[in-house]
Amino acid sequence: xxxxxxxxxxxxxxxxxxxxxxxxxxxxxxxxxxxxxxxxxxxxxxxxxxxxxxxxxxxxxxxxxxxxxxxxxxxxxxxxxxxxxxxxxxxxxxxxxxxxxxxxxxxxxxx
Amino acid sequence: xxxxxxxxxxxxxxxxxxxxxxxxxxxxxxxxxxxxxxxxxxxxxxxxxxxxxxxxxxxxxxxxxxxxxxxxxxxxxxxxxxxxxxxxxxxxxxxxxxxxxxxxxxxxxxxxxx
Numbered sequence: 001x002x003x004x005x006x007x008x009x010x011x012x013x014x015x016x017x018x019x020x021x022x023x024x025x026x027x028x029x030x031x032x033x034x035x036x037x038x039x040x041x042x043x044x045x046x047x048x049x050x051x052x053x054x055x056x057x058x059x060x061x062x063x064x065x066x067x068x069x070x071x072x073x074x075x076x077x078x079x080x081x082x083x084x085x086x087x088x089x090x091x092x093x094x095x096x097x098x099x100x101x102x103x104x105x106x107x108x109x110x111x
Numbered sequence: 112x113x114x115x116x117x118x119x120x121x122x123x124x125x126x127x128x129x130x131x132x133x134x135x136x137x138x139x140x141x142x143x144x145x146x147x148x149x150x151x152x153x154x155x156x157x158x159x160x161x162x163x164x165x166x167x168x169x170x171x172x173x174x175x176x177x178x179x180x181x182x183x184x185x186x187x188x189x190x191x192x193x194x195x196x197x198x199x200x201x202x203x204x205x206x207x208x209x210x211x212x213x214x215x216x217x218x219x220x221x222x223x224x225x
Contacts, residue, residue: 004154006154031211033212033213035213040217040218041217041218042117042200042202042215042216042217042218043155043200043213043215044215045212045213045214048211048212056212091154091155093154093213095211097206098143098145098160098204098206099145099157099160100145100157100213101157102147102154102155102156103154104152104153104154105153105154107152
């Protein structure tokens, strides 16, 4: 499977804990995006990398959120001190030019 | 500020019908307009996309119609099948500069009855 891969698929955590998600993009894609999707809504942009450089961050990305893409390959999204409002599907997408391809997402539930 | 407005929120058609989903955008700088299909528990899958220099694009049973002056675009699904039952999202983005992220509509839940 050469698509976008996300791990884990599901994560249940207690409020206040830290969580980290991983995204492996399509290998030749230089652009990588993180989105958040809540039930019944469209995905909302969080942050964008071109190679290893983080070029855009949404105002949705509070100080508790941090993302990295070392060496321009895989990316991680960390949420510190999770809150119940962080419960959502976290989607990763990658692209080379215009077409963006999404992974299956990580479903986060904060209890 | 919601920059891409999508309607209807839900749609039910009979098998073989032609559901139409509409979107309107505000940012005239947008120059790339894709549609995504999403099944429950899965990530969005790219269906078809259009640029504003084209008024219509067809791929298989899916057609996008684009009206630049009205800042509107729509998705038509020909000969719809029960397997097309899913949530459909329109989106828009810039294709140059650093801000290339997609801005999504709120989604249309389509049900195709057998």
